[in-house]
Amino acid sequence: MGHASGKNYINEEPGLLSWFTSLDHKRIAILYFVSIMFFFLVGGIMALLLRLELFAVNSAPNVGNILKNGDVYNQVLTYHGAVMVFMVIVPGIPAILGNFFLPLQIGAKDVAFPRLNLASWYIFMLGAALAVITFFVAKVDTGWTFYTPYSIRTGGAVVMMVVAAFIMGMSSIVTGLNFIVTVHKLRAPGMSMFRIPLFTWAIYSTAIIQVLATPVLGITLLLLAMERTFGVGIFDPKLGGDPVLFQHFFWFYSHPAVYIMILPAMGVISELITTYSKKTIFGYTAIAFSSIGIAAVSFFVWGHHMFVSGQSEIAGIVFSFLTMLVGVPTAIKMFNWLATLYKGSIEFTAPMLYALGFLFLFAIGGVTGIMLAVTAIDVHFHDTYFVVAHFHYVMVGGTLMAIMGGFFHWFPKMFGKMYSEVGARWSWVFIFIGFNVTFFPQFILGAKGMPRRYFDYVPEYETLNRVSTVGSWLITIGFLIGLYVIVQGLRKGKQAPDNPWGSKTLEWQTSSPPIMHNFDHDPVVTAGPYEYK
Amino acid sequence: MLLMNKAMAGSFMPEQGTQIAKQVDNLYGFLLVVSFISCAILIGGMIYFVLKYKRKSAHDKTAYITHDTRLEVLWSAIPLIIFLVVFAWGWVLYHDMRKMPENALEIMVMGRQWSWTAEYKNGVKSSEIVVPVGKDVKLILGSEDVIHSFFVPSFRIKQDAVPGRYTSLWFNATKLGEFHVFCTEYCGTSHAAMITRLKVVTQEEFDKWLIEESEVGLLPIAERGAKYFQTRACASCHNVDNPAAKIGPSLYQRWGKEAHLSNGTTVPFDENYVRESMMLPQAQLAAGFSAPSPMPSYQGQLSESELAAIIEYIKGLN
C-alpha cells in the first residue's frame, strides 16, 4: 500500500502555488476538477431558478414570478445553457478523468505535451472568466445557440461572450491534440491499439472530434462577432446576409459536440460495467469501432436540427436518414453492455448504481432521439419541451451519471482515500429518482405542444410543470449528499488500497494515489485490458 | 397493436385538428410501442441480469465471453431495419406536409416581436388567424425582424418565419374551433407571449367575417377602435373590463384620471399619454412594471386614423 517512500503526486511538491505551475497531468486534472465543479454549481443554481419560475403560471399571485420578467428569465436561461454546455459537460470527462487516467491507462508517465496541458487549463479559465464577466457587465440573452439575426440585434455583451466561447474552444482543441499524440506515441511496451482500455478509446475518439469540429465553431463565432461590430453582412438579412447559414455552421460543430459530451461517458460506463461484474467486456472491438464510427458519422447529421428552418425537403430526408445510421452503433453499445452483465458477478457499489442508472436513462434518451430523427414527428416536437427532455436525458442522464459514477470509481485512486458507500448510494437514489421526476413530465409537456424557452405558459401545462419543479429539488438534495460524501471522504476517508475493486486496467497497478511519474517501473503489457478469468 | 397505438398517442397529444395530425399520431403511436418494447428489453434485461448474477462471494467465477458474431450481426441488423422503417414512414408523411396544394386559400402571415399579423387577399389584417373548415389553406410566412416559428400543436405543423425570405406551410382543418398558435423560435423578451388563436369557422361564417372586417372603415370611430384593439393584439396584454393587470396594465376606467409612472411621477391619462405609450413604450413605464417593457412599438404600424380610433375606444371604457 502506498509508495515505499510515502511520496505521491499530491504531497511531492508542497504549497498551493506549486499546483498552479505543475506540469503533472494528475494535478492538472485536479485543477480542472475544482473549476468545473464550481461552474456546475453556478449552472445548477440557475437551473433551480428557471424551474422555480416555471412552478406556476405568472398570473398566480406570489408564486411563479420569481424572475420578474421575460428578460431576466431569458438571461438566466442563456447562462444556464452556456455554462452547462461550454464549461461543464464538454470539458468535464476529458479534462478531468481523461487527463488523470488516459496516461495511466496506457502506461505513460504523462501526456505528450505537459506544458501545453497546463496552458490549456489557463486558456480554459481565461475563456470562462470572460464569460463570467459578461454576466456582470451586460447580461447576454441570446440562448447558448446564439441564433442570428437575434444575436446581432439584441443588447448585452454578446461579442465578449462569443469570444469567451471561442477561447474555451481553443482549450478544447489543444487538449484533444495532446490526447491524440499521447495515445499514438506514449503507449507502454506491449500496449497495442487493441489492448487500450475502452475509456481511453472513447477519449481518443472524442479528441478527434474536438480537433476537427471545434475550429468550425471558432470561425462561426468570430464571424458573428464581426457581424456585430462591423456589420459585414454575412448573417444579417438586412445587409443581404443569410441568418439560416449561421444555423448550418453552428450545428456543424454542435452536433458532433453532443458526441464530445457523450462518448467519454460511454467510455466510463464500459470500465464500470466490466469492473463491477468482474467480467471481460463483451465485444471490445465492436465498442471501440462504434466509437470511431459515431465520431465519423456525427459530422453529417447536423441538419436534423433544422427540419423546419426552411431547408429543402431533400436535405431534411438525407439528414434524417444519416441520423438513423448513427443510431445503430449507439444501439450496439447498449447491447454490448447488457451482454457483459450476463453471467457476471455483479456488485452494487455506488459507481455501479450510477452505471446502471446510465443504461436506464440512456435507453430512454436514445429511443426519443430516434423519434426526433423521424422528419414528420420532429416537425411537431422541434423546439418544444420534448426536445428539452430528450437532451437532458442524454446529457444529464447520460454524461452526468457517468461523471458521478466514474468519479466515485476512481476516487480511491485519485485521492488515496475511500468514500462512504452508504452516502454515495443515497446520493444516487435522489439524483436518479429526482431526474426522472424532473424530466419525464417534460416529454408529455412537449408532446402536448409546450414550446421551450418560455418563461410563462398557458394554464393547461401547469400541473406537469409543478411536478417537474419538485423533481429539481430532489436532484439538488442528491447532489448535496454527493458533495458531502466527497468532502467527508477527503477529510476522514480510510486509506485506500491500490486496487480496491479488483480492476485489471493499468491505473490500478500503481499506488493510490499514484506517484509523481505514475509507475515505479515502466509497465510491460502482455494481455488485453479486461482479463477477468 | 393498432388500437394500442391509438390509445397511447391520443392520450399524450393535443386534439387532432387535421388529417395530417391523425397520420402523425399513428406514426407516433407506432414509435411509442416500439420504443416501449425496446426499453422493456434493454431495461428489463438489465434488471433481470443484475438480479440473477448478483455477486455471491468475492471468489465468484464469471464466464469469459469476448464476442459472438451471430448475436452482434443480429442486434445491429434489427435496429437498422426498424430505423429504416420509421425513417421511410416519416419521409412519406413529411412529403405530404411539404407539398403545397394547388388552389389553396393563401394568407400572408407576418411575425414580428412579439405578435403575428395575418393579411388576407382583400386587404383585411388580423392578429387572429381565421380560416374556413375543410379547405386547403396555405400560409406564406415572413418576419419583420428576427426568426420566429409558427406552430399549431393541434395541427402538428410548424415552420420557421425567417426575415429576408418567405417560407410556407399548408393545412386543411377538419375541426371547428379555436386552436393555440405558439412562436417556437426564441425571439427575445416576450417570446412566451407571442401566442395567438387560430379560429376554424364554416365557409359561410368565414365569408361573412372577411366582408365585415373589410368594412370596418365604415363603422363609427369607437367601434373601429374596438376592432383594432383586438386585431392589433392590444387585447392580448391589456384588460378592458376589469382593473387587474395582465402582461400590461389594465385600461379599464383609466381615462382622465392620473397615470402613475414607475419613476414616481404622475401624468394625466390623456390622448398624448396613450399616444406616447404606443409609439415609444419604453419612454414612460407604468408603476409596478420593470424595464424593459415587453410592449412592441406601434410606430409605423398604425395609421393616424387607426390611432385616433383606438384612443376613442379607450375613452369609452369609463
Ligand code: HEM
Ligand atoms: C449537466 C447538467 C445540465 C446540462 C448540461 C443542461 C443543459 C441545458 C441546455 C443546453 C439547455 C438549453 C438552453 C437553451 O434552450 O438555450 C437547458 C435548458 C434548461 N435546463 Fe438544463 N442542463 C443541465 C441540468 C439541468 C437541471 C439539473 C435542471 C433542472 C433541475 C435543468 C433545467 C433546465 C431548464 C428549466 C431549461 C430551460 C428550458 C427552456 O426554457 O427551454 N437543467 N439545459
Ligand SMILES: [Cu+2]
Ligand atoms: Cu444533433
